[in-house]
Amino acid sequence: MSTTTHTAAQSPTQHTAAGRPSLRSLLLAGAAATAVASVATATVAAAGHAAGISLDVSGAPIPVPGFATLTAVFSLVGLVLAAVLRRFAARPRRVFVRTTVALTALSLVPDVIADAAPSTKALLMLTHLVAAAIVIPAIARRLSA
Template identity: 65%
Template sequence: MTSTATTTPTTTSTFGALIRTGLIATVAASAATMAVAAVGHAAGISLDVADAPIPVTGFGVLTAVFSLVGVLLAALLSRFARRPRRTFVRTTVVLTVLSLVPDVLADAGAGTKALLMLTHLVAAVIVIPAVARRLAA
């Protein structure tokens, strides 16, 4: 008598793994955006927008807030979307591009605007792929 073991690979992760990965990516992205802002400031780029300075920690806080919104979006898509990963990536890429608009319009110098946009892109490059990997294709 022979038996054959059948395994079914899972393409989805558990909700807990999605949240855990999202939280880790959020912390990493927050640290990275603060580092980018600090290096930019040390290199002489102003962190002033409309004559009000943005503290380096402000970059981390706002990155954390919006990254957590992205994790919440991923959690909802994992439950309700037919193709959660594809929908998440498309949505977050569009939102990332839209997040650059206020930077372009900001009352700030060109270097400051570029630094602001760079921090958005750094956060997106860290969070989007990490979270997307935890969603079903």
């Protein structure tokens, strides 16, 4: 049986002595994913608005930069959750993915019941799913299975 040793140059993530990906790797990947997701959700909202979809909820418009801001805030909350799970959970990746998928599903509920046009509700839900599709895998890859 042969044993292969991976160096930092060979591995996409740096690992601690305990074999877990480093906290630094987690934080950098999470910050990058947060930035990408923030731009993506603002882009989706702007494209929807340009296509004629209203961004009004309860008669008040949601500004396009607001999509980026809220994406960043909640993505950073997810990153904090990942850091805590990395430290305390026996299987942090599994717990993180299950928790964040459930939270993403719950985040769609206010969109469904919002006082908004059906197309607006669909656009809001799409932005949640876009953010989750970017952030969850990027952070989960940096957690131990």
